Every structure is written in C-alpha cells, then in structure tokens.
Amino acid sequence: MNDRVSIDIDNHVADVRLTRADKMNALDPAMFQGIIAAGEELAAMKGVRAVVLSGEGRSFCAGLDMASMASGGASANSGMGSLTDRTHGNANTFQQVAMLWRKLPMPVIAAVHGV
Template sequence: MSDPRVLLDIDGPIASVRLNRPDKLNGVDLALLHELIAVSRTIRADRSVRAVLLSGEGRSFSAGLDFGSVMSDRTRMWRGFVPNPLSGQNLFQHACWTWRELPVPVVAVVRGHCYGAGLQLALAADFRFTTPDAKWSVLEAKWGLVPDMSGTASLRELVGGDVARRLAMTGEVIDGTTAHGYGLATGVADDPAVPARDLVDAILTRSPDSVAATKSLLNRTRHARVRTAFAIERRLQLAMFRAKNTAAAQKAGAKGETPAFGPRQFGRG
C-alpha cells in the first residue's frame, strides 16, 4: 500500500494538513487531488476543529502539477475536467477551492517551491506565510497553459489586475518577499510556521461560530451588490445572536474572563 498523499493530524482545535510527496517536491497528481478533497470533508465534519494549518512535507510546499503522472492516465485526467453540475467545479478546481469553502480559517505555510497547482492551493487558503527565499510562480504560462485550479478567482481577489496579468502571462518566478509585497502572501518570516501559529492562536480566542460566519460573509459578499451584501450581513448577524458561543463570549467579556467555547455550530458539517 502506498503512503497517503495528504497527511492529517488533529490536535485539539487545530488540524494540520501536509502534502506528502516530499521526494517529488509535493508534486500534485490525481491521487493527491482526491485526497485533498477527502481530508477537507473530514475536517468539515469535525466541529471541534477551529483552524487548519496547511503545509508540505520536506523542503517544498509544492512544485506544482506532476505532469508525468497525470498525463500517464489521460482518461482519468480528462474525466477530471468535467464539472460537477451543482458546484460548477471540476476535480482540479474543487481540490483547491474546497479549502476556501471550509467553515474554518485555513493558514498555508510556504517553504521552497510554490508553483502552479501548489500556488493555486496556497492562494485558496485564507492566509499565507512564506519564507523570504521561497519560490512562487504561476507556472502554467511556461507550459502554454492558464491557471485553471481556481487560481484566477484568487489572483483577482489578492492583487491588482496588472499584477495578476503579469504573473499569469509570464510565469515569472518571484521570491517570498516579493510575493508578500504583491499581496500574495500574508506575511514573511524565516520560520513562517511561527506567525502562522500566532495567527491561529489569536483566532482561537474568538467564537468558532463568529469566525465561521465571518469567513462566509466575506466570501459571499466579495462580488455581491451592496443591497445583497447587506441582506447577507443581517441574516448572519441574526444567526450569531442565537448562537450559544455568542452568549459565552458576551458573558465572559462582561466579567473580563476567558470564554469557554463549545463546538462550532455554524456552517455545514
């Protein structure tokens, strides 16, 4: 039996997800795509999980699509392009975007290579912390392709149109410091796991329902009309007023105490 392509460890409220093909610089093959989706479903179903740390085993986050492996089974590859009629996402898109759709924040820790499919996976996280010398690239341009694993939706959200076009059209390789300057990375550090964990610890002090609802609110209103955005705000706020974790936060806040939250109730499980 082959080793799992994606490792999942749950320690209390934190799920650690690690791409596990270090000998291939965590190159993405079809099996890894399916495992990313399966692991995200496991996390979604576990209401005790309140944050995800996403990283790669070995010296790289991911060097991108493993073309040799994927192209060796063209029937499965082409089948992977067929979109789900309900979500409108195909296999390649869903494996990345499922992390944006999780009802808990996802924080990517980037070292080494962050190319192509790996970059699009990192961009689908809610936050990204990188080493200064990590290598980032929308590498599809090198192969005469376009970013097609949800990358265009992420790029247009994070950077200006001219920067998105430059990165996608040239496939140039930039370092982590430049990625941070462009807005692709949330922060840069010699050990990016440290600020990533600091952010997670800060989020854990807040109601898991409030965090989940806020993520949903920002995702759903990103391109909504103002009237629609206001309606979504109202519905989510009413849900928060009824949440037990809201009452716990307010009670503890009034007493100057640290709240004791129960499992997440908001968001699909």
C-alpha cells in the same frame, strides 16, 4: 484519505500535510483525491477551530506532476473527470482542490515554503 495527505489534530488545530516529499508534493491523481478527501473530512469536524496546510520536505507543492498526467493521470479512467465535468457542485476535480479550503467553516493558514 490516502497516503498523500495526513491530518493531525492538536488543541482544536488541524495540521494538514502533503506527504509526497520525494516528489516535492507534486499533484498526481492520488494527491488530488487525498486533498479533496482531507477537506471533506475537515468540513465534517465540529471541534476544529483552525487548519494549517503545509507540505513535507523541501517544498510546499511543486504543482502538477507532469509525468503522471501525461501518462493518463487526467484520463476518464483516473476518476478525476474532465475539465468540463462538475464533479463537486460548481467545480471540477482540479478546481475543487483549491476551492474546498475557501468553503471550510474555519480559518485555513497555508504554510508555504520552497516551490
């Protein structure tokens, strides 16, 4: 995982937080990778019974960080692959960020606020 996403576990509940509050948790390549890494880590945890996904600061997630994507964030060199590359089974990196939460064996609650 990286500095964009944190996981804290208390009483079998995982608190997963997007931690880029200064940018309203906008999705840049590091955020994509952090979210995927967090999901993969949670999938391997046997003692977690539920997940709460939230964002720090005034917004849950503002969407794509257009500045980082326009400056080559989605290029082949970023490690994200293209829209046609199935890097995670039947999903590409962009789809996996959303699909991984559906594939987890425990319930996931999104605590959405702001944008």
